[in-house]
Amino acid sequence: MATMDKASPRDRLLDAAVELTYREGVNIGVDALCRAAGVSKRSMYQLFDSKEEMLAAGLKSRIEGYESRFRADPEQASTPRERILYVFRQLTESADEPGYCGCPYLAALVELKDPEHPAHVVSREAKDRLKSTFRELAELGGAHDPDLLARQLTLVFDGASARSGAGVETLADGLALTMATTLLDAAGVA
């Protein structure tokens, strides 16, 4: 973490909240978070109302990077079908990286049983945005039922990320991509 000294205490706390939660689960303690960020507890509570708010802010700050990872450049994928499949190609690649523990937003949704938890709310928004992206592309691609296809693709994305993140499945042979292809074919997206 060569750049850590330059980051503000706020940014260091957000990074620690997101990264430790991702690796160890949402119940990571405030002491461990502050230690990892090199920020005192007192300073933390001056910056954030609660650990919950800090985690929510951290997850929110990562949405843009998360989405850009799945957004194809026009040269990489020109048709709606190709742009949908690009998402699953990127997921397949991510899942193969060391330290992959699945989609951080899905993990937070599963772990935080309380739908009012601020990080649950942010995670739900992130997943709804992914579904909306699929919906737009499904409509552009002429799907018979764009809503249904978007829900199906999001479900495959989440099932694939949960199972591969937990180490009980591998996506490396194109499992999620094959499923997305079958669903696109059945939905009439050529």
Place this chain on the structure above:
Amino acid sequence: MATMDKASPRDRLLDAAVELTYREGVNIGVDALCRAAGVSKRSMYQLFDSKEEMLAAGLKSRIEGYESRFRADPEQASTPRERILYVFRQLTESADEPGYCGCPYLAALVELKDPEHPAHVVSREAKDRLKSTFRELAELGGAHDPDLLARQLTLVFDGASARSGAGVETLADGLALTMATTLLDAAGVA
């Protein structure tokens, strides 16, 4: 809990471990578990080496009931295809019940980041058994690639249970059933 007084301390602890973890997450404390079970901490540690072992034993004790819920009687479903779809019908019904938080084994896999955790091991076994059931039925049903179909169906099952359990999707309109049907058709299971 009218029957609670008749259950042994061991069974009460197993029930509390499974139920509280399901509702509140795997990081529920030993004190809360003992309080819910009406068993002293001292007695708990005489019965189990650790909270981890207790949760693993609890999840293991539920596998049989979990599996029987998804196993169709011959009158309900006579062909392999119908028996596979029966699993998704039952999942759809479960997800509609109050208090549903998704598949307990998938939730444990997502929440417990450590693959050596005894409850992670038990949960993985439970999910592998579901996949094996799908594999047997896929082969009986003449799937082109029974292994692939079994992995796809398990992924749909887990994606559906994670999303509906987190309250961000509903299965009531047959979402998971439609997806399973599409995958069975594509795999040549008539």
